[in-house]
Amino acid sequence: MAHLVAVGRALPGDPYPQQDITQAIGALLTDDPARLSALHRLHAATGVRTRHLALPLDRYGTLSSFGAANDVFIIEGTRLAEEACRAAMDSAEVSACELDVLVSTSVTGIAVPSIDVALVGALGMSNDVRRMPSFGLGCAGGAAGLAQLHDYLLGHPRHAGLLVSVELCSLTIQRGDDSTANLVASGLFGDGAAAVVMVGDQHPRAAELTGLEVVGSRSSLYPGTTDQLGWHISETGFSIMLAPGLPDAIAEHLGCDVDALLARYSLTRREVGTWVVHAGGPRVFDAVAAALDLHGAELELSRESLASVGNLSSSSVLHVLADTLDRDRPAPGGYAVLIAFGPGVSAELVLLRRPEQR
Template sequence: MHSASSPALSPHIRTVGRALPPHYASQEQLIGAFRELWAQKHFNLERLEDLHRAVNVSGRFLALPIEEYAPLTSFQQRNDAWIRASVELGEQVVRQALDKAGLTPKDVDHVFFVTVTGLAVPSIEARLANRLGFRRDFRRTPLFGLGCVAGAAGVARAVDYLRAYPRHTALVLAVELCSLTLQREDLSIPNIIASGLFGDGAACAVLQGAEVSAPGPRVVDSRSVFYPDTERVMGWDIVDSGFKVVLSAKVPVLVRDNVRDDVDTFLASHGLRRSDIRHWVAHTGGPKVLQAFEQSLELPAAALTRSWASLKEVGNLSSASVLFVLGETLESQEPQPGDWGVLMAMGPGFCAELVLLRW
């Protein structure tokens, strides 16, 4: 057994801060706005409503008030709005996460920043350093393009770092403002579904190395899985107007066909089975993805309750989603010492990230 399999030598997750932007719109309000927008193009509006209601989302929090989206006609305008809102939301969620852990920005050694909904150079964590007062020697790893998998992958990469620096503190900050990527001219089914499914939010996980004594589940191991020749399953086409969604109906099929073997192989390397896992922390990909997780892994009915609830309340927050579910799991009274958990997400590539937790 390699050292990664000893929980005592593993880094741990202290806290997860979560923040939603201040503007909320119910799904009915959003359907109304899209009806108005797409009616002029003679789009089949009944189909629009069916697709929006099928995603099981009751509403979304938005980076801007709903009436401020119409004037944003260029990629630059949307991206500028993304930078402003990301810095605000990012600052809020980092402060919250550090406060919960009893730490300050000066305690942070490394920030992993993940996003797939906007571009900024210098990146958002650098802009936050000026506002929050991180130390001058803090390290930065901005990760763009991992999409929904980045919440889990960011945790895994932070843990890789903390194995080398067991006294350090790392943040995984995810900021996703999906509403600012919407392509209003795109009447494709994937874009209609995306406009009904994805929401805005930010999350920040605080992780510490094995030599820092602190509460929270240990991250015993992680595994990345890459599925060859699946580039067109999920992602963006970068077009003149910004990010145009690529979203194939094959996503749930890929999950259903692969996740059981991937999870079983990963758990077997630690002498574990699915029945040993008490806590399943799954990315809220959408109703079909959550059903595929449940069916393929033969999970008990209540196993993904938090993921279903998060999907309904705030939509799919891309990389921040799995961290929202993780934060709620940490703060519930459910996990007991000795419990095992699996954090899992999937994203463009197409790929999966599995993270093994031990309380």
């Protein structure tokens, strides 16, 4: 198994109150009073109080093309990703030259070469570091990245690795689009980054660590749901696909997926004391709670994350993971299941355990 050493987070600028964002963004989406009324109602129902944005609010009206928004993504996304990586590395007390693999994920901008190339030089990593960039996993990318890094470290148990997720969701808002999906997305998603340092079981640091271990993972695609969540990509950029049936798909399938993962290690849900759930939104929380028979307290940190920073796409579940570690959860000997959902519809699950005190 692999050991999770530290999680670092980064958020751009000071938080904006949700009401201020609603007022500023509304003028870019519609001039129809009925749709503006719907915008205010939908934003108020997201459970979001504040969000961090890559640009000042008055700059969004100047982004007249997909190319202009993507240029901002490359510049600001690289800067924010570097900040998250440095926070994780400082907390883990590892230097960039000690890292053997860099896993990166994003779904809110495109760069070729991918922005992890810039990170190698900025952070001072070795030029022969193994890079594993991904695009298209959406909100599930952070969980999938943890699983991918874990799998790599199983095969290279003396190595250390870094996962970085960066999402600038605000740059994807479609101007002049007053569809319900775009109105919801404009009130739900925020900007942020997160990074995780992990080491293999035979790494020199492994013997001294008492933090979380990654036990295993599971991926699942839900049939017949390809139109439920994702991007429609056009000349204006990334237009959100966000269907109302998404929570129903989660409620129908998630319980079986979790049980299948736990059964592989002779565990049941009763033995899981901590749930690290992507802050997808109120209806996603309701679906997860229904599927797993959870009550309010189990999703408290996810709801708090949604309220303070919004849904950060692939970075979201890693922010919730950091909050979980800050609360010293799970207890020694206890298990946690980390859950995120993405296009497909897909679910990514990671089983974590805190070892007994050594």
